[in-house]
Amino acid sequence: xxxxxxxxxxxxxxxxxxxxxxxxxxxxxxxxxxxxxxEKIRACASENNIDITGCEIxxxxxxxxxxxEPNLILKVKRDSSxxxxxxxxxxxxxxxxxxxxxxxxxxxxxxxxxKRIKGIKRCAIASVMPSxxxxxxxxxxxxxxxxxxxxxxxxxxxxxxxxxxxxxxxRPRVGLANIGVEETKGTPFVxxxxxxxxxxxxxxxxxxxxxxxxxxxxxxxxxxxxxxxxVILKMYEGVAGxxxxxxxxxxxxNIFSMLGYLLVKGGMNEFKGKMDYKxxxxxxxxxxxxxxxxAHGSSDARAFKNAIRQAKDCCENQVVATIAAxxxxxxxxxxxx
Amino acid sequence: xxxxxxxxxxxxxxxxxxxxxxxxxxxxxxxxxxxxxxEKIRACASENNIDITGCEIxxxxxxxxxxxEPNLILKVKRDSSxxxxxxxxxxxxxxxxxxxxxxxxxxxxxxxxxKRIKGIKRCAIASVMPSxxxxxxxxxxxxxxxxxxxxxxxxxxxxxxxxxxxxxxxRPRVGLANIGVEETKGTPFVxxxxxxxxxxxxxxxxxxxxxxxxxxxxxxxxxxxxxxxxVILKMYEGVAGxxxxxxxxxxxxNIFSMLGYLLVKGGMNEFKGKMDYKxxxxxxxxxxxxxxxxAHGSSDARAFKNAIRQAKDCCENQVVATIAAxxxxxxxxxxxx
Numbered sequence: 001x002x003x004x005x006x007x008x009x010x011x012x013x014x015x016x017x018x019x020x021x022x023x024x025x026x027x028x029x030x031x032x033x034x035x036x037x038x039e040k041i042r043a044c045a046s047e048n049n050i051d052i053t054g055c056e057i058x059x060x061x062x063x064x065x066x067x068x069e070p071n072l073i074l075k076v077k078r079d080s081s082x083x084x085x086x087x088x089x090x091x092x093x094x095x096x097x098x099x100x101x102x103x104x105x106x107x108x109x110x111x112x113x114x115k116r117i118k119g120i121k122r123c124a125i126a127s128v129m130p131s132x133x134x135x136x137x138x139x140x141x142x143x144x145x146x147x148x149x150x151x152x153x154x155x156x157x158x159x160x161x162x163x164x165x166x167x168x169x170x171r172p173r174v175g176l177a178n179i180g181v182e183e184t185k186g187t188p189f190v191x192x193x194x195x196x197x198x199x200x201x202x203x204x205x206x207x208x209x210x211x212x213x214x215x216x217x218x219x220x221x222x223x224x225x226x227x228x229x230x231v232i233l234k235m236y237e238g239v240a241g242x243x244x245x246x247x248x249x250x251x252x253x254n255i256f257s258m259l260g261y262l263l264v265k266g267g268m269n270e271f272k273g274k275m276d277y278k279x280x281x282x283x284x285x286x287x288x289x290x291x292x293x294x295a296h297g298s299s300d301a302r303a304f305k306n307a308i309r310q311a312k313d314c315c316e317n318q319v320v321a322t323i324a325a326x327x328x329x330x331x332x333x334x335x336x337x
Numbered sequence: 338x339x340x341x342x343x344x345x346x347x348x349x350x351x352x353x354x355x356x357x358x359x360x361x362x363x364x365x366x367x368x369x370x371x372x373x374x375x376e377k378i379r380a381c382a383s384e385n386n387i388d389i390t391g392c393e394i395x396x397x398x399x400x401x402x403x404x405x406e407p408n409l410i411l412k413v414k415r416d417s418s419x420x421x422x423x424x425x426x427x428x429x430x431x432x433x434x435x436x437x438x439x440x441x442x443x444x445x446x447x448x449x450x451x452k453r454i455k456g457i458k459r460c461a462i463a464s465v466m467p468s469x470x471x472x473x474x475x476x477x478x479x480x481x482x483x484x485x486x487x488x489x490x491x492x493x494x495x496x497x498x499x500x501x502x503x504x505x506x507x508r509p510r511v512g513l514a515n516i517g518v519e520e521t522k523g524t525p526f527v528x529x530x531x532x533x534x535x536x537x538x539x540x541x542x543x544x545x546x547x548x549x550x551x552x553x554x555x556x557x558x559x560x561x562x563x564x565x566x567x568v569i570l571k572m573y574e575g576v577a578g579x580x581x582x583x584x585x586x587x588x589x590x591n592i593f594s595m596l597g598y599l600l601v602k603g604g605m606n607e608f609k610g611k612m613d614y615k616x617x618x619x620x621x622x623x624x625x626x627x628x629x630x631x632a633h634g635s636s637d638a639r640a641f642k643n644a645i646r647q648a649k650d651c652c653e654n655q656v657v658a659t660i661a662a663x664x665x666x667x668x669x670x671x672x673x674x
Binding site for chain 1: 469483514547549553567572575576579581586590594597600603612
C-alpha cells in the first residue's frame with residue numbers, strides 16, 4: 001500500500017512529518033511517497049538521521065501557506081506539495097493522501113482534483129474525537145458552512161460507514177447536534193434535517209444529540225452543518241485547553257502541589273490517555289473518490305504517524321467503496337457544487 | 338427595593354429559593370415578594386426555620402412545569418407562580434423578577450406580559466460566564482434560534498450596557514462568535530452581522546471572536562444568534578462538566594490520590610472560585626421594560642441569592658433605562674414579534 005504524504009503541511013513540517021512517516025513505514029509496513037522540495041526533504045532526513053530509504057519523492061516547488069486563498073491550490077499553487085499530492089492521488093500513483101496543511105485548501109483540492117464520489121453532494125471533514133465513553137465522529141467540522149438537509153443525511157451515512165468499518169462500532173448511533181432532544185427544537189434547517197435523518201433506513205438514527213451531552217459520548221456519530229460542527233469542535237478544544245492549562249498551573253504552584261501531582265500521576269496519565277486526540281490520527285475528508293486525511297496542523301511525529309495508520313485503515317476497510325455502494329444516487333444530479 | 342421571586346421555579350423549589358431569598362433580604366436589604374402557593378411557602382419556611390417575616394406573598398394556584406408548552410404562561414397557566422410574578426412586575430408591584438423556572442416560558446411571558454422596550458426587536462437571554470480572564474457575557478443564549486443581523490446589533494448594545502453598568506467594565510470589548518477571525522469567515526448571516534456591528538458606533542466592536550478563544554476571555558461580550566449561543570453555552574457546560582468529573586474521579590482513586598488532593602487543595606479552590614458560575618447569579622433577559630433574571634434551574638440557595646443581587650444591581654444601575662435611552666429607535670416599527 002502506498003501512502004502519499006505532504007511533507008510541507010503543518011506547523012512542524014518537514015521534520016515531524018518525515019519522522020512520523022518513517023515510523024509509519026516501519027510500524028505498519030506501508031510505502032511512502034513524499035511530495036515537496038526533494039532537496040529539502042533529503043537534507044532534513046539526513047540531518048536528523050531519519051531513514052527514508054525506499055521512499056519515493058515527488059518534487060513540488062511550492063507550499064500552500066495557511067493564509068493562502070484556498071482556491072490557489074487549483075492553478076497558481078498547483079505545484080505545491082499539497083497540489084502535487086492530490087494530483088498523484090487522482091492519477092492513482094498512491095492509495096491515500098495525508099496532509100497537515102490548510103484544511104480549506106485540502107477541501108477545495110480534494111473536491112476538484114480528487115473529486116467527489118458520484119452521488120455525493122458535498123465532501124465533509126469528519127473529526128474523530130475523544131468523549132468520556134470513547135471516540136466519536138463529528139461530521140461536518142467545517143468544510144461546508146452552509147448546508148442543505150440532504151447533505152446532512154449523506155454525512156450521517158458516511159460517518160456511520162467510517163465508524164463501523166474503521167473503528168469497528170456495530171450500528172453506530174447517529175445523533176443530530178441540537179439545542180435539545182425534542183424533535184421540535186432548533187432552527188427550521190435542523191428540524192428538516194431531523195425529518196430526513198429519521199427516514200434514512202441505512203443508519204441508526206437516535207434523534208437529537210443535546211449539545212451538552214456530546215462530550216459525554218451521547219452518540220458515535222454527531223451530524224451537523226459545517227458552521228455548527230466547527231463551533232462544537234472549537235468549543236471542545238478551547239474549553240479543554242483552558243481547563244487543562246489551569247490544572248497544570250495548579251500542580252506547578254509550589255513544592256506541595258508538585259508532590260501532589262506525583263501522587264495522582266497514574267490517574268492523570270489514564271485520563272490523558274482517554275482524552276488524547278492524537279491517538280485517532282486526523283480528520284478524514286469523506287465523500288472523495290480516494291482517502292484523504294487531514295492531520296492536525298500542530299501534528300508531531302506520533303500524531304502524523306497515526307494519521308497515516310488511519311489512511312491505511314481507510315484503504316484496507318474499503319471506506320470509499322462502501323460509501324459509493326451504500327449511497328442513494330437517485331438524486332445525484334442535483335445540488336452539485 | 339422590591340424583588341419579586343418565583344418560589345416554585347427550578348429543581349430545588351421552594352426550599353432553596355426561600356433560603357436564598359431570605360439570605361438576600363438580610364444581606365442586601367431588599368424586600369421580597371414571593372409568588373406561589375402561600376400555604377406551601379409558609380409551611381416550607383417554618384419547617385426549615387427560614388425567616389420570611391416581612392416578605393409579601395402573592396398567591397398562585399399553578400406551577401409552570403419544565404415540559405409545559407411555553408405559551409401556556411399567557412393564558413392557561415397565567416395563575417402560575419411565574420405568571421403571577423410577571424403580572425406583578427408589569428403592574429409595577431416590584432422592581433425586578435427572578436425565576437429559576439422554564440427559560441422558554443420566561444422569554445414568552447417576559448415578551449408578552451412585561452413587554453419589550455420600545456424599539457427592541459427581540460429580548461435576549463444573556464448569560465454571564467467565567468473565562469480564564471474573568472467574566473464575559475454571552476448574548477443570545479437561546480431566546481431566538483433564528484435571528485436577523487439587526488437583532489445581533491441590538492444584543493451587542495444591550496450586552497455592552499450590562500457589562501459596563503453592572504460589572505463595571507469600561508468600553509466592553511464586543512466580539513461576534515465565529516469560526517475564524519477574518520471578516521470573510523462564517524455564513525452570510527454572520528458576515529452581514531459583522532458589517533452591521535462594525536457600523537455600530539455605540540459599541541467597542543473588536544471583530545470576530547474565534548470560538549476556540551471564548552473560554553480564554555477573548556471578549557467581554559460575545560454576540561451570537563440564539564442557536565449558536567446555546568451551542569456555545571452547552572458545549573462549555575458539557576466539556577467542563579465531563580473534565581471536572583474525570584479530575585474528581587482521579588483524585589478519589591486511592592489513598593495516594595486523596596493525599597495528592599490535599600496537597601493541591603489551595604490551588605484547586607482558587608481554580609474552582611474562578612470557574613464558579615454561581616457567583617454571577619443568573620442570566621438577565623435583556624430588552625424588557627423591567628429586569629427579569631433567569632436563575633439556573635439547578636440553583637441552590639447561594640446561586641439564587643446571587644441572582645437576586647444581580648436583579649438589585651440591574652435596578653440600581655438603571656440597565657433598562659440606559660438600554661431604552663441608548664437604542665436607535667428609528668426602525669422601531671419593523672420586525673415586531
